[in-house]
Amino acid sequence: xxxxxxxxxxxxxxxxxxxxxxxxxxxxxxxxxxxxxxxxxxxxxxxxxxxxxxxxxxxxxxxxxxxxxxxxxxxxxxxxxxxxxxxxxxxxxxxxxxxxxxxxxxxxxxxxxxxxxxxxxxxxxxxxxxxxxxxxxxxxxxxxxxxxxxxxxxxxxxxxxxxxxxxxxxxxxxxxxxxxxxxxxxxxxxxxxxxxxxxxxxxxxxxxxxxxxxxxxxxxxxxxxxxxxxxxxxxxxxxxxxxxxxxxxxxxxxxxxxxxxxxxxxxxxxxxxxxxxxxxxxxxxxxxxxxxxxxxxxxxxxxxxxxxxxxxxxxxxxxxxxxxxxxxxxxxxxxxxxxxxxxxxxxxxxxxxxxxxxxxxxxxxxxxxxxxxxxxxxxxxxxxxxxxxxxxxxxxxxxxxxxxxxxxxxxxxxxxxxxxxxxxxxxxxxxxxxxxxxxxxxxxxxxxxxxxxxxxxxxxxxxxxxx
Numbered sequence: 001x002x003x004x005x006x007x008x009x010x011x012x013x014x015x016x017x018x019x020x021x022x023x024x025x026x027x028x029x030x031x032x033x034x035x036x037x038x039x040x041x042x043x044x045x046x047x048x049x050x051x052x053x054x055x056x057x058x059x060x061x062x063x064x065x066x067x068x069x070x071x072x073x074x075x076x077x078x079x080x081x082x083x084x085x086x087x088x089x090x091x092x093x094x095x096x097x098x099x100x101x102x103x104x105x106x107x108x109x110x111x112x113x114x115x116x117x118x119x120x121x122x123x124x125x126x127x128x129x130x131x132x133x134x135x136x137x138x139x140x141x142x143x144x145x146x147x148x149x150x151x152x153x154x155x156x157x158x159x160x161x162x163x164x165x166x167x168x169x170x171x172x173x174x175x176x177x178x179x180x181x182x183x184x185x186x187x188x189x190x191x192x193x194x195x196x197x198x199x200x201x202x203x204x205x206x207x208x209x210x211x212x213x214x215x216x217x218x219x220x221x222x223x224x225x226x227x228x229x230x231x232x233x234x235x236x237x238x239x240x241x242x243x244x245x246x247x248x249x250x251x252x253x254x255x256x257x258x259x260x261x262x263x264x265x266x267x268x269x270x271x272x273x274x275x276x277x278x279x280x281x282x283x284x285x286x287x288x289x290x291x292x293x294x295x296x297x298x299x300x301x302x303x304x305x306x307x308x309x310x311x312x313x314x315x316x317x318x319x320x321x322x323x324x325x326x327x328x329x330x331x332x333x334x335x336x337x338x339x340x341x342x343x344x345x346x347x348x349x350x351x352x353x354x355x356x357x358x359x360x361x362x363x364x365x366x367x368x369x370x371x372x373x374x375x376x377x378x379x380x381x382x383x384x385x386x387x388x389x390x391x392x393x394x395x396x397x398x399x400x401x402x403x404x405x406x407x408x409x410x411x412x413x414x415x416x417x418x419x420x421x422x423x424x425x426x427x428x429x430x431x432x433x434x435x436x437x438x439x440x441x442x443x444x445x446x447x448x449x450x451x452x453x454x455x456x457x458x459x460x461x462x463x464x465x466x467x
Contacts, residue, residue: 087125090286096269099221109250124156130179137188185225256372273313291318294371304391308383309422316425320370323387339369355411379416381407401433402426413437
């Protein structure tokens with residue numbers, strides 16, 4: 001029996017009180033019943049923070065009936081969504097032709113890569129024919145003005161504000177009726193009806209949801225800046241990328257002047273499209289011919305260098321693949337890769353050793369894609385193999401040759417798509433010779449480009465090895 005004066009709770013109220021607090025990982029968004037130093041789901045340390053969840057919705061719909069949904073036939077013609085061009089050709093290319101009214105675009109990238117710069121340049125150009133607002137939660141109005149002055153954009157009629165309250169921002173959007181709004185950044189925004197701090201999973205998810213809802217209701221094009229984690233992923237819950245219409249990533253090293261803007265999701269245009277920029281004194285300048293830029297500093301008659309004709313979305317891009325094979329003083333040789341998949345390199349090395357009897361195992365291997373571009377397609381296999389064989393033998397790849405093709409585990413050269421576009425770009429840049437798979441599909445092949453088609457990796461290696 002309870003002693004007199006001792007306060008007690010009913011059993012149901014006791015369990016409800018215990019569930020009033022959750023511990024949420026700020027890296028992956030998983031919930032935990034108690035605090036821990038390491039998240040069991042994503043393996044990150046010191047990312048679990050205590051949060052008070054919002055009131056849960058009712059468990060059932062009850063007896064109320066919903067309205068019947070009306071369906072439309074699949075056949076029919078729908079009008080293309082109206083777009084507003086930014087005046088920056090590379091940005092318009094990545095977004096699919098410009099900004100769609102009522103769409104939400106999320107832009108992520110490393111600190112200092114140029115996210116705020118490209119958005120300020122975009123709204124400055126758009127402001128000549130649209131009502132634009134730039135809302136900064138990280139910088140004051142004076143700081144944004146200083147950047148605009150440095151970029152030569154001080155005279156653009158852009159509305160600036162330094163605010164972090166989502167309630168105030170949405171009220172202003174409804175009152176002012178902006179055409180384009182930039183939020184820099186979503187991690188600094190907060191809703192006053194949530195007890196968690198700005199930047200937490202709950203705040204980022206709820207703030208983005210309210211901003212996107214307001215933008216779609218008013219037909220405003222919303223541009224959101226998102227921070228990234230150390231792994232290069234946008235910080236916050238994964239659902240943030242699902243809520244927006246377009247996700248753009250800025251790639252590149254701050255040590256290089258090149259910046260790659262890549263679309264990984266786009267509901268209004270193609271994905272995997274890229275825009276190439278060069279960082280200069282006046283901000284990010286668009287590059288009309290990326291292939292010529294990536295090959296501008298290429299050294300001639302140097303072993304270990306091969307030109308790969310790749311595809312980035314619908315655009316053919318020629319880049320230089322550099323390889324260095326050197327004797328290793330260590331028991332376990334190094335395998336260093338920049339700009340390509342390290343697992344793919346391990347596969348190519350294994351095929352060279354097992355199928356072509358080339359002994360690379362006791363050597364250090366360094367592979368680099370020049371210019372800061374990251375290549376993801378397997379069509380670079382043949383170019384990588386040629387660069388490795390050239391570095392090992394000391395025989396340079398012909399300077400007027402481009403190479404592309406996939407390699408199978410048995411050593412066969414496999415066909416890749418869009419062969420005609422790759423060859424046309426190579427011929428436009430003055431290349432005279434192309435090394436491609438034997439079964440490459442070509443339509444209406446024209447031009448003077450000499451083709452060498454190989455069926456197996458063994459057929460290619462005599463070109464880059466000593467007699």
